[in-house]
Amino acid sequence: MQDIYLLVAGPLAWAAWAIFFLGSAYKIWSTLAVAKQKDQVLLNYVSFRYALRSIINWSIPFNTTNMRLHPVFTGVAFFFHIAFFVLLIFISAHQIMIEEGFGIGWVTLPDIVADILAFAVLGVCVFFAVRRVIRPEVNYVTDWTDYGLLALVTAPFLTGVLAYHQVGDYMTMVILHMLSAEILLVAIPFTRLSHMLLASLTRGYIGSEFGMVRHVNDW
Amino acid sequence: MRHKLYGYVIFCSVVLCVTFGGIAAFAQDTGVFKLETFGSLERPVSTFDHDEHQEMDGMECSDCHHVYENGVKAADQSSEDQACAECHTLKSQGTQPGLRQAYHQQCKNCHVEKKAGPVACGECHIK
Amino acid sequence: MKERVWIQDEGIDRGAEKLTPERIEKTINAVLGNEAGARLKAYVETCAHCGLCAEACHFYMSRDKDPRFSPVGKVKQTIWEMLDKKGKVSVEFMKQAVQVAQTECNLCRRCVQYCPFGIDIAYMMSLVRRIAHKLEITPLYIQDTAHSHSATMNQMWVKDDEWIDALHWQEDEIREELPAARIPLDKEGAEIMYSVIGPEPKFRTQLIYQAAAIMNETGCDWTMPATPGWDNSDMAMYTGDSEMMGRLKRMHFDTAARLRVKKIVMGECGHAFRSVYDTGNRVLGWRMPPVPVIHALEFYWDLLNSGKLKVAKKFEEPVTFHDPCNVVRGRGLHEKAREVVRAFCTNLVEMYPNKEHNYCCAAGGGVINCGPPFKNARVEGNRIKAEQLRATGVKVCIAPCHNCHGGLEDIIHKYKLDIELKFLGEIIYDCMEKPNAV
Numbered sequence: 212m213q214d215i216y217l218l219v220a221g222p223l224a225w226a227a228w229a230i231f232f233l234g235s236a237y238k239i240w241s242t243l244a245v246a247k248q249k250d251q252v253l254l255n256y257v258s259f260r261y262a263l264r265s266i267i268n269w270s271i272p273f274n275t276t277n278m279r280l281h282p283v284f285t286g287v288a289f290f291f292h293i294a295f296f297v298l299l300i301f302i303s304a305h306q307i308m309i310e311e312g313f314g315i316g317w318v319t320l321p322d323i324v325a326d327i328l329a330f331a332v333l334g335v336c337v338f339f340a341v342r343r344v345i346r347p348e349v350n351y352v353t354d355w356t357d358y359g360l361l362a363l364v365t366a367p368f369l370t371g372v373l374a375y376h377q378v379g380d381y382m383t384m385v386i387l388h389m390l391s392a393e394i395l396l397v398a399i400p401f402t403r404l405s406h407m408l409l410a411s412l413t414r415g416y417i418g419s420e421f422g423m424v425r426h427v428n429d430w
Numbered sequence: 431m432r433h434k435l436y437g438y439v440i441f442c443s444v445v446l447c448v449t450f451g452g453i454a455a456f457a458q459d460t461g462v463f464k465l466e467t468f469g470s471l472e473r474p475v476s477t478f479d480h481d482e483h484q485e486m487d488g489m490e491c492s493d494c495h496h497v498y499e500n501g502v503k504a505a506d507q508s509s510e511d512q513a514c515a516e517c518h519t520l521k522s523q524g525t526q527p528g529l530r531q532a533y534h535q536q537c538k539n540c541h542v543e544k545k546a547g548p549v550a551c552g553e554c555h556i557k
Numbered sequence: 558m559k560e561r562v563w564i565q566d567e568g569i570d571r572g573a574e575k576l577t578p579e580r581i582e583k584t585i586n587a588v589l590g591n592e593a594g595a596r597l598k599a600y601v602e603t604c605a606h607c608g609l610c611a612e613a614c615h616f617y618m619s620r621d622k623d624p625r626f627s628p629v630g631k632v633k634q635t636i637w638e639m640l641d642k643k644g645k646v647s648v649e650f651m652k653q654a655v656q657v658a659q660t661e662c663n664l665c666r667r668c669v670q671y672c673p674f675g676i677d678i679a680y681m682m683s684l685v686r687r688i689a690h691k692l693e694i695t696p697l698y699i700q701d702t703a704h705s706h707s708a709t710m711n712q713m714w715v716k717d718d719e720w721i722d723a724l725h726w727q728e729d730e731i732r733e734e735l736p737a738a739r740i741p742l743d744k745e746g747a748e749i750m751y752s753v754i755g756p757e758p759k760f761r762t763q764l765i766y767q768a769a770a771i772m773n774e775t776g777c778d779w780t781m782p783a784t785p786g787w788d789n790s791d792m793a794m795y796t797g798d799s800e801m802m803g804r805l806k807r808m809h810f811d812t813a814a815r816l817r818v819k820k821i822v823m824g825e826c827g828h829a830f831r832s833v834y835d836t837g838n839r840v841l842g843w844r845m846p847p848v849p850v851i852h853a854l855e856f857y858w859d860l861l862n863s864g865k866l867k868v869a870k871k872f873e874e875p876v877t878f879h880d881p882c883n884v885v886r887g888r889g890l891h892e893k894a895r896e897v898v899r900a901f902c903t904n905l906v907e908m909y910p911n912k913e914h915n916y917c918c919a920a921g922g923g924v925i926n927c928g929p930p931f932k933n934a935r936v937e938g939n940r941i942k943a944e945q946l947r948a949t950g951v952k953v954c955i956a957p958c959h960n961c962h963g964g965l966e967d968i969i970h971k972y973k974l975d976i977e978l979k980f981l982g983e984i985i986y987d988c989m990e991k992p993n994a995v
Contacts, residue, residue, distance in 0.1 A: 216550055217542065242595045249594030252839050269673060276914055277609055277671040284609070303472060304551055311534060314522075322472045348617070349608035351624030352633050357606050374552060381552040406603040410674045413603050416596070417675030424835060424845075426889035427913045429670050 212382045219389040220308070227393035234400030235408050242412060258419040265418020266411055268430045275430035284342075291335045294328050298368075301325070304375075322375075329372050336365040356403070363398055366391035467515045467529055476533075476554035494536055501525045558623060564660075566930045568697030569652050576648045576692060585644035588688045589636075597684065600676045601640060604629065610678065613671035615916045616661055619940035626938070628668035628678040631657050635685045655694050658685035660931040661938065664795070664922035665882040670914065679922075687797030695796045698928025702792040705755070707801050710808055711788035712755030721783055723758035727765045731773075735993050738773040740765070743816065744780035750818040750848075751781050752809065752833075754790035754826045754959060761959075767986040768824060771857075774991045775865040779822070786812030789823055791832035795923025799840055806837030813848040820849040822856045825980050827883030827958035828921055835887060852884050854957055857985060858893040861900055867990040868900055875904040876979075877949040879965060880915035881958035889913065897981060898955060901988045908945045916942050918956070920964025936971045939964065943972035957981045 246254055268274055278285040299305065303319040310316040320328070339361055343353045370388035373379055398404055421429035465475065483489060492508035498517075501524075509517075515529055522528040527535060537554070541547030548554050589597065611617050611627035624630045635654040639646055646654075664679040672678070689695050695703070705714045715723075721742065728740040741747065751772065757764050772779045781787060786808040793801035813821050823830055830852045838846045851859070860866035878898050885891045891912040898905050910916065919939035924931070942965070946954060954976050956962050962978050969976050 213541070213545060213547075213549055220550075242599055244595075245598065246595035249592075250596050253596055255844050265675065269675075275670075276910075277613070277673075280612060280671075281609065307530070307534065307551075311531060311538075346608060348611035348622065348624040348627045348630065349606070351627070352606045352608060352629045354606075377552050377557045382550060385550045385552060403602055403605060406605055406674060409599045409603045413599050414675045417669055417677060421669075421886075425887050427886055427891075429675060 212386075215386055216382060219386050219393065223393055224389065227396040231396040231399060234397070235405075238400045238405055238408050239412070242409065253416060256419050256424060257416060258423045261419045261422025262415030263418075264422055265429055266414050268428075269414060277430075287335055287338055291332060291339075294332050294335075295364075298325060298328055298332065326372070326375065329368055329375075332368050333365065333372065336361060336368065360398075360402060360404060363391075363395050363402075364404075367395055467520055473551070473555040474557055476537075477556070478537075493540070498526070558625070561625065562934065563653055564656060564930050564934060566656075566696045566927070568700050569655055569694045572692065572694035573648050573652050576651065576694070578645065578647070581646060581648065581651055581692065582644035584691045585639050585646070585688055588684060588691065589639060589644070592687065593684055596677075596680065597636075600681065601636070603674050604632075604676055605674075607673070610668040610672050610676075613668040615663075615665075615667075615919055615941050616938040618916075619919075619938050619942075626661060628662075628672075631662055632678060632681055636681050639685075639688075651689070651692060651694060654685055655689045655696065656931075658682040659689065659696055659699070659796075660924050660927050660934065662922060663882070663917045663919060663924050665917035666886050667882070667914070667917065670886070683797060685797075686795065687799070690797035696927040696931070698930075699792055699796055699923050699926040702926050703796045703798055703801060706791070706793050706805055710785035710805065712790040712792060713759040715755055715758055715788075717785060720758055720787060723762055724765065724781060724783075727762055727769060731766055731769050734995065735770060735773055735991065736995055737993055738769060740769050741780045743783040745815075746817050747778050747780035748819050749777055749779040749822050750813045750816055750820075751779050751822050751824070752787055752789040752829075753781075753824040754829050755788045756790075756959060757824060764824060764980060764982065767980075767982045768853075770986050770991065771860070771866070771982065771989065774989065774993060775860050777860075777865075780816055780818065782812045782816065784812060789821075789829040789833050790826065791829060791837060792923055792926055794832045794836050795828070795926070802832065802837055803840040806833060807841055809833060809837070810841070810843075810847055818848065820851055821846075822851045823853060825853045825957040825959070825982055827881035827887070828923070828960055831883040831887050852888060852890060853982060854884055854890045854894045854897065855888075857897045857981065858890075861897055866985070868988060869990040870988050872902040872953075872984050872988050873904075874902075874953050875906050875949075875951040876902045876953040876955055876984075877906045877908055877946065877951045878911075879908070879918065879954055879956040879958075879961055880912055881956065881961045882915065882917050882921060884958070885915060886913050891915075894957065894981070897985070901984050902955075906949045906951050908949055916945060918942065918958075918961040918964030918968075920967070921958070921960040925960055925963045925967075932967065935964070936967045939968050940972070943968045943974060946974055946976055947972070951976070953977050953979055955979050955981050955984065 272289045273279055273282065273285055297320070301318065301320045302325045303322060306316060306319045340358065343349050343357060367388060370384055370391055374381065374384040374388050378384070399407055418429055421427055465471065491510055495509045495512075497504045497507040497509050514532060518527065518529040518532040520529055522531060537547070538549050541549050606629065608627065608629060610629050611622070611624070614626060614628050616626040617623065617628075617630075620626045625634065634657050638650065639654075662679070662682045664682060666677070666679045668678050669675060686695070702712055705712055709715060711720070724740050724742060728738070731738045731740075751768060753765060753768075789809055791802055791805050793805060821833065823833065830850070834846055834850045834852075838844075857866065876898065878895065880891050880894075895905065908915075917939075919935050919942065924935055946965070946969070952975060954965065956965055956978055957980055962980070965978055968974070969978070
């Protein structure tokens with residue numbers, strides 16, 4: 212068990228992060244390279260100022276028309292994305308591992324707060340799944356990959372909560388937790404989770420078109 | 431009578447001392463560390479069986495009760511008479527790890543090296 | 558869900574008869590693989606299938622929130638399937654994809670404003686149209702218009718002499734009211750080239766009359782071309798015929814260059830503005846139009862603010878203002894337009910949502926040009942606009958766009974709204990100071 216633990220906590224984690232970073236860099240680079248080759252007509256219209264204007268306006272909760280049209284979803288979606296990174300970075304257990312590995316540390320969340328956030332994130336995952344089933348406009352464009360990606364995202368949180376509360380066999384759970392997180396990391400650049408990387412590009416491009424050419428807000 | 435009373439007081443004192451001393455000694459042996467430094471604790475305190483570790487083959491007291499001089503472990507010195515927290519402050523200082531990190535490293539590094547003993551959080555901090 | 562109605566169209570059917578699976582596969586992969594690039598890839602890989610674009614679409618809202626009419630639903634019925642099957646789709650599928658992309662999307666780009674990632678679904682629908690164009694399964698009526706473009710360089714099969722004749726006729730007419738007025742033909746070195754769309758000389762000549770009145774009475778140095786190139790409209794843009802779009806725009810800009818004008822002013826048309834200002838110039842390799850392009854709304858605003866255009870009387874009846882996508886979401890002219898409307902009208906009643914969040918007329922994007930076979934579906938697909946219009950309670954709607962006029966006229970008729978449509982130029986013509994009038 213210790214060997215497996217050390218494998219997923221060590222070499223596999225390194226591999227996952229390496230694939231994530233290299234894959235992400237490749238994803239962004241290849242997108243830009245293809246754009247340069249084939250979409251010059253598009254690149255010519257990219258304006259840093261209007262791209263930023265669009266990105267900022269879409270990063271403020273309830274700032275855009277559509278966000279106000281869907282207040283519940285907006286709140287939930289913003290919470291989910293923020294909580295995802297807050298938990299990843301500020302959970303004490305993660306920070307301790309980083310501190311012991313790299314000697315750097317920062318403030319951490321009290322475990323009780325992290326625990327509540329993690330449960331809330333699990334709730335959000337259920338919300339996303341239920342929404343996919345019951346909202347016809349979402350259900351119509353949903354296929355198994357959407358549930359697959361949602362499961363991929365849910366898994367580290369579920370196993371993390373179970374491991375923290377030491378439900379089930381602890382070692383199995385903590386290994387699954389790290390393994391599922393590593394799979395998620397690897398999946399990001401190569402699935403639709405790559406919206407994490409590409410959203411700012413698509414947003415920036417359309418923001419530029421709306422701002423520079425069309426002189427109108429895109430939110 | 432008066433001598434008998436003195437004898438009684440002395441006897442009681444001895445009994446009390448032995449009892450509390452024993453309790454104190456017992457507590458230390460089952461591995462409750464001096465944790466005041468941490469303030470309130472996030473996780474359950476890890477249990478540590480001092481005797482079990484002491485009796486292991488090849489274990490020296492100074493493996494854990496070490497003394498560092500200028501960042502180098504002094505070969506023939508040990509520090510059984512000191513609490514970890516006397517050197518290891520809450521925050522790390524230079525190459526000297528902070529108290530929490532010191533505990534973690536002291537246990538885990540050896541467990542990894544010996545391929546035995548707990549390494550994951552919940553293996554020591556059991557709820 | 559209601560059963561999907563697939564409409565018979567002669568152009569689609571006849572083209573489909575000549576299709577083979579190999580040709581479909583080859584064409585789809587040529588367009589999606591070669592012509593489309595990083596943008597399509599990023600759009601497909603970024604879309605989280607969240608469905609948040611649905612309520613942006615008037616078709617979706619008007620069809621009781623049928624998910625097959627949501628923007629992403631249309632992508633699923635077209636692009637996704639083509640990509641998933643790597644172009645190996647059936648003839649039947651292609652016929653349906655044409656209906657979706659060519660008649661159930663106005664390319665109004667409202668959904669772009671509702672997508673958290675800013676995915677341009679209109680662009681993807683344009684790609685489907687491009688594929689249909691290459692497969693020769695474009696709906697009959699709009700293809701006829703595109704043919705007219707390629708044969709005559711105008712949208713309505715207007716012959717060269719008929720065009721000049723129409724202008725002379727309007728000049729004759731206007732001189733009864735404004736004796737010194739001219740419609741200067743081919744005047745080299747004029748400041749303004751005024752261009753219109755094919756339907757104006759064909760059956761809306763009064764608009765040329767009104768524009769001429771405004772030009773003359775505000776003392777503009779203007780001209781209209783006497784040669785092909787006078788038509789700024791562009792249905793080729795909407796059938797995916799990029800090559801033809803390039804030819805059309807080139808002729809238009811070349812004409813402006815030949816006349817050495819400082820700017821092109823366009824009549825009240827939305828799609829033509831999109832073509833000249835946004836799309837056609839790109840096909841020709843111009844980042845922005847080589848000659849500044851001013852839409853009528855902006856032109857009126859300029860005239861009003863420079864004091865050349867003066868208000869003689871106010872239009873008293875309450876009016877509402879319909880924002881055409883291509884000049885509002887396409888150029889942000891909604892505030893300027895309102896300033897002009899308020900200057901000439903006493904009571905402007907707004908529709909909501911409005912301005913850059915307007916609902917489309919459901920006619921634009923070449924949809925009305927697909928003709929009678931699709932008319933009922935189109936009108937049913939814009940109940941929401943009818944409800945919006947009805948809610949204003951007004952009897953006059955200003956719609957500064959030809960396609961919007963067509964689309965709104967149809968819903969006004971179908972939903973029995975007692976509303977009269979007007980171009981803004983009509984109201985200006987009626988209410989402006991005409992110092993030279995007799």
